[in-house]
Amino acid sequence: MSTLFSVPPLPYAYTALEPYIDEATLHFHHDKHHQAYVDKLNEIITNNPQLGEKSLTELLTHLDSLTEPLKTNLTNQGGGVYNHNFLWYNMAPNASKEPVGNLKSAIDTTFGSFEAFKTAFKDAAIKNFGSSWTWLVKNADNKLEIFNTPNQVTPITLGLTPIMTIDLWEHAYYLKYQNRRPEYIDAFFNIINWDRAENIYNGKQSPEEL
Helix, strand or coil: CCCCCCCCCCCCCCCCCCCCCCHHHHHHHHHHHHHHHHHHHHHHHHHCHHHCCCCHHHHHCCHHHCCCCHHHHHHHHHHHHHHHHHHHHHECCCCCCCCCHHHHHHHHHHHCCHHHHHHHHHHHHHHCCCCEEEEEEECCCCCEEEEEEECCCCHHHHCCEEEEEEECCHHHCHHHHCCCHHHHHHHHCCCECHHHHHHHHCCCCCCCCC
16 A cells, blocks of 8 residues: 655744745745645556555665656655655744754854854855755765755765755745845745754754754
8 A cells, every 4th residue: 555645734824934034925935836846756656556655765776677758756745745744843933043062063164153054055056057955965974065956856865864955846835025036035034944944953853854
């Protein structure tokens, strides 16, 4: 029997991220866009019983064992589900403005300071062309990197551990910010859930844990 997926409820009210992310955007993003990815992923799972009862992480970390077009379809739809699952818990109302603990120390060591990291992250996000994501990840050497992925490619498919992300698809911000992507990125730094990022960095919580 195949494992089907569902959209997790938001861990906060639709108005909780105001004024940085507006209520209408969250409704469309979570209730419509995320749901569409889940529906299409479940259709793939139902039509491909050989996928069995694998978790989403198992599916996305074993894509090389699949043939086309299944590989691309799972990358797009499964990645869309994974990335959005991560995103909702990556944000929080009344969030601290910067990380603390081991993650803060690692950011300072890697980038020079938190302000230098913010500048580098914003620059990478602005230059990330089209529908895409910008991530703070931990690589196989346990070093931090700023990493861009196109479309719905996930860091875990590439052997990277996601620590924090920003969704740069236009549906994530266009209702409020239109073409002002830099303004959206600046606003996003006010709602990053650095406590969760710290837990993931320290291995106390998996990126998939909601």
